[in-house]
């Protein structure tokens with residue numbers, strides 16, 4: 001049977017199936033049952049508002065998709081066209097084999113924002129040499145107004161969701177990768193592979209805090225970097241974190257351990273924040289990335305993950321490092 005006929009047949013079968021099921025249990029009712037309107041906290045309302053306000057998020061909360069979406073059907077259709085869902089990685093998962101990605105062909109370009117190989121040669125080269133895949137380009141935070149709005153939202157939601165307060169004023173500045181590295185005293189050299197680099201940092205300037213972020217980021221990574229840097233701003237409010245540098249200078253703490261304490265907390269916080277606002281796929285992707293890393297960020301992340309775990313719902317249901325500003329890792 002030809003491909004077009006197979007697809008037509010397939011659609012006809014699906015259409016018949018959906019026709020009998022749709023009347024009895026509409027998606028609307030089921031999603032209401034999952035998320036009762038009573039007893040909601042400000043924190044969970046904030047998470048819900050984020051999920052509903054983002055079209056591509058499909059209102060997904062707590063890891064569940066609304067019942068009205070036929071994701072299985074969509075996956076089957078994509079399978080007919082040879083989608084990635086049936087790629088070797090997915091088959092390995094199905095048969096519980098460890099996934100070993102195929103070695104990249106020489107000359108493959110890697111997106112500098114999501115670290116995935118660029119498929120079909122579709123990518124943009126930014127003025128400073130960074131390469132961005134088509135998927136990341138679609139949600140880029142472009143203008144200063146959007147940057148400020150997202151920054152304010154993340155800050156407010158972190159206060160509500162983590163039950164914390166930013167006592168000092170924090171401003172935000174967005175600059176190119178080159179300028180960001182100049183400001184932080186490091187060098188940036190773009191390549192065709194993934195360019196490991198600083199994508200943001202927090203600094204104290206004349207007693208006021210400032211977060212400097214890299215421009216050109218897709219929305220989700222902009223949000224998680226903001227949450228990461230704001231965690232450093234929160235740390236700066238407490239003597240324990242201030243004294244870490246002094247302890248390194250005195251020799252009672254290694255610089256590696258200092259980095260694990262501060263960066264482990266910030267990486268834990270960005271992943272937990274993504275879970276809280278319902279960005280589960282992004283949270284999982286970031287988590288896998290940190291679990292693979294063998295530097296202070298990766299090792300620190302694992303220490304916080306072991307001690308605090310993650311709340312994978314729209315509210316915090318476990319103890320967090322934010323409740324222990326005097327010694328989050330009991331060291």
Ligand SMILES: [Zn+2]
Pocket residue numbers: 111112113114115116132133134135136137
């Ligand atoms: Zn990308």
Ligand SMILES: [Zn+2]
Pocket residue numbers: 228232262263266
């Ligand atoms: Zn950091």
